Amino acid sequence: MKKYDLLIIGGGVSGCACAYIASKLGLKTALVEKNNYLGGLATGGLVVPVMKSETSGINTEFFSDLVLNAKKYNAQIEYSDGNKGWFNPNILKIVLDDMLSKNNVDIFFETYPTSVSKSENLVKGIELSSNMLSLYIEAKYYLDSTGDSKIFQLLSEDFFENDEKKQPSSLRFIMSGVDIKKLKNFLIKIDKNKDVTNYCKINGEIHLTSAYTWDDKGWNLAPIFNNALKNGDLEPHDTSYFQIFTVAGAVGSIAFNCPRLPDYAQNDPLDYSKKIIEGRKAIYRISLFMKKYFEGFENAYISQIADMTGVRESNKIMAVKQLTYNDLFCEKPPKNPILSGTYPIDVHSNEKNSSKLLKTGKYYMEISSLKSKNYSNLYAAGRNLGADKLAHSALRTQLSCMSMGEAVAREIFLQFEK
Numbered sequence: 095m096k097k098y099d100l101l102i103i104g105g106g107v108s109g110c111a112c113a114y115i116a117s118k119l120g121l122k123t124a125l126v127e128k129n130n131y132l133g134g135l136a137t138g139g140l141v142v143p144v145m146k147s148e149t150s151g152i153n154t155e156f157f158s159d160l161v162l163n164a165k166k167y168n169a170q171i172e173y174s175d176g177n178k179g180w181f182n183p184n185i186l187k188i189v190l191d192d193m194l195s196k197n198n199v200d201i202f203f204e205t206y207p208t209s210v211s212k213s214e215n216l217v218k219g220i221e222l223s224s225n226m227l228s229l230y231i232e233a234k235y236y237l238d239s240t241g242d243s244k245i246f247q248l249l250s251e252d253f254f255e256n257d258e259k260k261q262p263s264s265l266r267f268i269m270s271g272v273d274i275k276k277l278k279n280f281l282i283k284i285d286k287n288k289d290v291t292n293y294c295k296i297n298g299e300i301h302l303t304s305a306y307t308w309d310d311k312g313w314n315l316a317p318i319f320n321n322a323l324k325n326g327d328l329e330p331h332d333t334s335y336f337q338i339f340t341v342a343g344a345v346g347s348i349a350f351n352c353p354r355l356p357d358y359a360q361n362d363p364l365d366y367s368k369k370i371i372e373g374r375k376a377i378y379r380i381s382l383f384m385k386k387y388f389e390g391f392e393n394a395y396i397s398q399i400a401d402m403t404g405v406r407e408s409n410k411i412m413a414v415k416q417l418t419y420n421d422l423f424c425e426k427p428p429k430n431p432i433l434s435g436t437y438p439i440d441v442h443s444n445e446k447n448s449s450k451l452l453k454t455g456k457y458y459m460e461i462s463s464l465k466s467k468n469y470s471n472l473y474a475a476g477r478n479l480g481a482d483k484l485a486h487s488a489l490r491t492q493l494s495c496m497s498m499g500e501a502v503a504r505e506i507f508l509q510f511e512k
């Protein structure tokens with residue numbers, strides 16, 4: 095039987111941050127991931143770029159090291175607004191392999207937990223299954239960074255606001271073969287709102303972003319979408335949300351933050367799967383729409399469809415202290431903040447004019463929002479944090495997820511020091 099100081103289940107950015115920092119601090123660390131790569135939504139979900147947030151430098155060592163390492167692989171740019179988190183989602187898999195392997199993290203790919211053994215208020219060990227064998231691992235501490243709280247599910251724990259409607263998921267994709275200069279000229283002719291459509295030149299290459307939604311907010315790209323609807327080239331739901339970005343180190347590629355999947359019945363895997371099929375059909379429609387209506391896309395093609403569904407919100411743990419909407423306006427740092435941020439409340443909705451994007455103050459989080467209420471050696475980090483819906487919607491972006499993972503590593507290290 096293998097024994098570790100820390101066993102992490104889930105290798106998205108929160109799990110990677112925790113593994114990287116814990117190992118650096120000298121903890122014997124294992125990371126279990128059901129895919130054959132690291133990064134979770136940031137790689138397999140094609141979620142680029144990292145959204146900007148003012149972190150006050152709290153628990154940002156992993157992000158800084160990620161930027162430095164990705165730069166070496168030509169997999170990162172700094173956008174003109176100072177955001178250093180424009181990564182290449184494919185190369186990031188290699189960067190993360192490299193960073194964690196060099197730090198001696200034991201990585202178990204294509205492995206997932208099947209049961210958890212416990213004793214009173216402690217997790218004792220986790221039974222894992224891979225394509226080769228089953229194995230049982232014990233550790234002093236555990237992190238559930240699966241996004242969906244898989245370990246908490248196996249422990250039959252309750253979840254916060256479990257019956258409430260969750261934010262819609264999306265299935266992201268990339269088109270390549272785009273003439274970016276032509277696209278840039280086309281977009282800036284139509285959309286003069288630089289908060290929505292803007293571009294910059296980095297190392298001689300044009301990078302850009304643009305957006306549209308079906309909410310009544312005076313989007314300058316609206317005539318294009320309305321025209322496509324009138325001509326039957328798009329279906330109404332295809333127009334609910336549209337956001338595009340160029341990709342670092344991938345000349346001529348555009349990453350799409352869409353289509354949103356239609357709502358699926360909670361706890362109905364069959365309905366969920368049907369909505370993923372609808373998502374892929376929507377990707378095909380949107381790709382034809384781009385080629386017909388957007389200059390620069392004439393020779394473009396779908397080069398990648400995310401192999402991880404973009405789940406924004408699922409099981410939020412019951413923490414020692416649930417982070418709430420009010421905490422986002424507190425401004426005053428608590429005694430031991432483990433994270434700071436300014437990314438706004440960002441709740442997607444599949445109903446027209448119901449999405450929320452609300453500015454907050456500078457907010458903070460304490461480790462108690464990542465600690466299991468019932469198990470003293472079990473933590474969560476990332477998008478399954480212990481928060482209410484609105485606080486979660488601000489904290490689920492990648493920079494915060496990385497800080498959460500890093501904070502858990504440091505907290506556990508302190509326990510060993512005592």
Ligand SMILES: Cc1cc2nc3c(=O)[nH]c(=O)nc-3n(C[C@H](O)[C@H](O)[C@H](O)COP(=O)(O)OP(=O)(O)OC[C@H]3O[C@@H](n4cnc5c(N)ncnc54)[C@H](O)[C@@H]3O)c2cc1C
Pocket residue numbers: 103104105106107108109126127128129132133134135136141142143144145205206207239240241242244263264265266351403404405406475476477478490491492493495
């Ligand atoms: C459509 C969409 C768009 C977004 N846009 C942005 C954006 O532009 N910028 C931004 O900063 N953030 C964005 N976000 C939010 C952000 O990407 C995620 O919240 C964040 O990446 C989550 O990181 P995580 O580590 O918590 O979880 P994940 O990235 O979901 O990682 C969880 C990991 O656990 C693994 N796992 C799950 N179950 C098991 C299991 N049973 N056994 C083993 N492993 C398991 C998964 O394979 C995965 O690797 C977006 C999210 C979505 C869905």
